[in-house]
Amino acid sequence: MLKRLLSLLMVAGILFFTQGAWAKSSETDVRLQALEDKIDALQKERLALNTNGLSLVNKVVAADDSESYLKVKYSYPGFQLTTADGLFSTKLVWRAQLRYTNPNRSDPRSAGDFTTREDVSNFEARRLRMKIGGHGYKKWIKYYFEIELQPSKDVDGGLGDRARVIDYRIDVQPIDEIGIRVGQWKINYNRERVDSSGRQTFVERSIVNRVFTVDRQLGAMVQGRLFKETPADLRYYAGIFNGEGRATNNDDSEHMYMGRLQWNFLGRDLKWRQSDVSNHEKPTGQLAFAYATNNGRCTRWSSSGCGNNSGFTSPESATIAQFKRDQWVQEFAFKYKGLAIQQEFHQMEIEDKSTMLTHDFQGMYAQIGYTNHGLISALPEGLELALRYAYVIESLGGTDNVNRNRRQEYTVGANWFLAGHNNKLTVDYSYLTLKDFATMMDYSDNRVRLQWDISF
Numbered sequence: 001m002l003k004r005l006l007s008l009l010m011v012a013g014i015l016f017f018t019q020g021a022w023a024k025s026s027e028t029d030v031r032l033q034a035l036e037d038k039i040d041a042l043q044k045e046r047l048a049l050n051t052n053g054l055s056l057v058n059k060v061v062a063a064d065d066s067e068s069y070l071k072v073k074y075s076y077p078g079f080q081l082t083t084a085d086g087l088f089s090t091k092l093v094w095r096a097q098l099r100y101t102n103p104n105r106s107d108p109r110s111a112g113d114f115t116t117r118e119d120v121s122n123f124e125a126r127r128l129r130m131k132i133g134g135h136g137y138k139k140w141i142k143y144y145f146e147i148e149l150q151p152s153k154d155v156d157g158g159l160g161d162r163a164r165v166i167d168y169r170i171d172v173q174p175i176d177e178i179g180i181r182v183g184q185w186k187i188n189y190n191r192e193r194v195d196s197s198g199r200q201t202f203v204e205r206s207i208v209n210r211v212f213t214v215d216r217q218l219g220a221m222v223q224g225r226l227f228k229e230t231p232a233d234l235r236y237y238a239g240i241f242n243g244e245g246r247a248t249n250n251d252d253s254e255h256m257y258m259g260r261l262q263w264n265f266l267g268r269d270l271k272w273r274q275s276d277v278s279n280h281e282k283p284t285g286q287l288a289f290a291y292a293t294n295n296g297r298c299t300r301w302s303s304s305g306c307g308n309n310s311g312f313t314s315p316e317s318a319t320i321a322q323f324k325r326d327q328w329v330q331e332f333a334f335k336y337k338g339l340a341i342q343q344e345f346h347q348m349e350i351e352d353k354s355t356m357l358t359h360d361f362q363g364m365y366a367q368i369g370y371t372n373h374g375l376i377s378a379l380p381e382g383l384e385l386a387l388r389y390a391y392v393i394e395s396l397g398g399t400d401n402v403n404r405n406r407r408q409e410y411t412v413g414a415n416w417f418l419a420g421h422n423n424k425l426t427v428d429y430s431y432l433t434l435k436d437f438a439t440m441m442d443y444s445d446n447r448v449r450l451q452w453d454i455s456f
Helices: 002-068 111-115 208-212
Strands: 070-074 079-083 089-102 122-136 138-148 164-175 178-186 216-226 234-241 256-263 284-296 300-302 305-307 323-336 339-352 357-371 383-395 404-417 423-436 441-455
Touching: 111 423, 111 441, 164 216, 208 300, 208 339, 208 357, 208 383, 216 256, 357 404
Parallel strands: none
Antiparallel strands: 070 079, 079 089, 089 122, 089 441, 122 138, 138 164, 164 178, 178 216, 216 234, 234 256, 256 284, 284 323, 300 305, 323 339, 339 357, 357 383, 383 404, 404 423, 423 441
């Protein structure tokens, strides 16, 4: 009986002890769970603080970085980079001009060019260029660079085949009335030359261009527009330049001086480009006069720099300031609803100080084109038909009015504007003549050219 009592007491004790342990264990579990819950809450709070802090840091960085943040877009043609505040911008454009010519690559100028020069059927990359332009610091401080990449060359390497910078300029124009341009560019003497080769109505400029152009020069110019959008609307240009052509330092104290006055007689301005691709809804025209004078070694200029007109000493053989060249031009241009008219008359004298003889030149071209914008149903939209006539009279051979050769050009052409001037096909046919007063003979030749000009 006693044993049974003792056994029951032992069982009761074990049960009591076990229940106490379970109770303590349950309390411990509750405490551990509460601690874990608290840790989880602290971790979530820390994560939230980190996230909010990172967001705040990002906002601060974005605010501090706003001036250098770039917006990149494709702005046909070319890629454009602009800062968020709009104070800095750069645009990059690639351009190719691919041409086929038969039977002459250039304009025949002498009797030999018409009679003895071999006919040539030729494909060439006439121009391959990279253009970079934009503004910086202020929207009215603009810059522009143009690089001629490796073009086609003659089999003897006679045509330069090296990449070169042909244009670099900075324009500061805070107000319309006055601004300044410095650098190297085709100075603003006459429209046909300043109009880009990619904005021409025909495959190439007229026969007038080679003789009378003043082309690219190094220097500075003031320019402005007065009485804007009134019947007295005027543009003016006045500059001083080295007069030695592209990429050439001056070798004396002489300079080229140039001035141009342009009257926008309908109160609207014409851009430096040919053909009425934009279909002017209002008639827009200009009448301009310009003058240029220079003392130096050069009697002509081109994209290659200083050169000589036919019959004159080359710059390498000329003495310092041997030639005094004075010239003026009258110019007219007009556009309205697809119609584009352009004309120039040139007069020039070149004095050779080594012989004290003066040689005079005269030239003129006139052209008309019509771009169909849907008005004529029989023609496809974007098609332009054009005509051009030009002549050049040259005094050569050493005395005035001797060997006054007369050259003429009759050209018809057509453009198919796939995307305006930025993507177009051009074909033209020219009938070229020469009246050679030295031989009293007349010469003539034909030429066909086909070109694709495209910018990316």
